[in-house]
Amino acid sequence: MKRDIFQAIADPTRRAILVLISANSLTPNAIAEQFNTTRQAVSKHIKILNECELLEEKKMGREIYYQLKIDKMKEIEQWLEQFKKIWESRFSQLDQVLMNLKSKENEI
């Protein structure tokens, strides 16, 4: 199953996991130790992050290590950039509207 990347950052625990694995590659156990929730709960978050294609999996011996796929996170930044541009577009329209209001005032 493929998920929308924004599901990854919609949850505080998942955001915290992303921060953790952006610095280090960690095993699921090492990630779970950082949280006060059950291992199952953390496994579920890891599964979702995996489905968002945000995780890079590395096998070393018997252990799996997870690391953040930096490129995918950039999609979020790009999206916020789009959100910003929506506001810029709105505001340049508002500038025009305000100019029209001003010139109407001057007519009166």
Added chain:
Amino acid sequence: MKSDLIMNFSVDKENKTVNIKREFNASLSNVWSAWTEPEILDQWWAPAPFKSKTKSMDFKEGGRRLYAMVSPEGNENWSFFEYTFISPKTNFKHTSTFCDADENPIPNFGSSLWDITFSEQGELTVVDIAIKRDTLAEIEQIIAMGFKEGFTSALQGLDKILEARK
């Protein structure tokens, strides 16, 4: 014309808040009108090529604005604002909720909280907006509404206008 008007945009992921600050080269009372009167609001609220269509608006505490963002294909994306606080020409606060044309909220989306502050700075008017969510779901919803594509074409439209002015 407006290239020197300052806009700040920041995202506070910790507090799930987007902060936007923008100067306008207009009087406080005109800027306030543009934000609070439906006829003026509809002229700029939707980024082109979308159109804003306010169906009803009762700008008072406890009152609502029901409006749609209409895509070029005619798809309507409805939301309502509910005004929780109004201090004329200074500040207003409202919730924003995605809904259908009959004001029924879309389940599982929750609402965002908007806090908009107006102030005079010499000849300019400064508007300070804080949009807070329980989740970042609003951004997901905007994507779902096809703003990404809509916006790209809006920018191309703007490019054409700018080009024509050269």
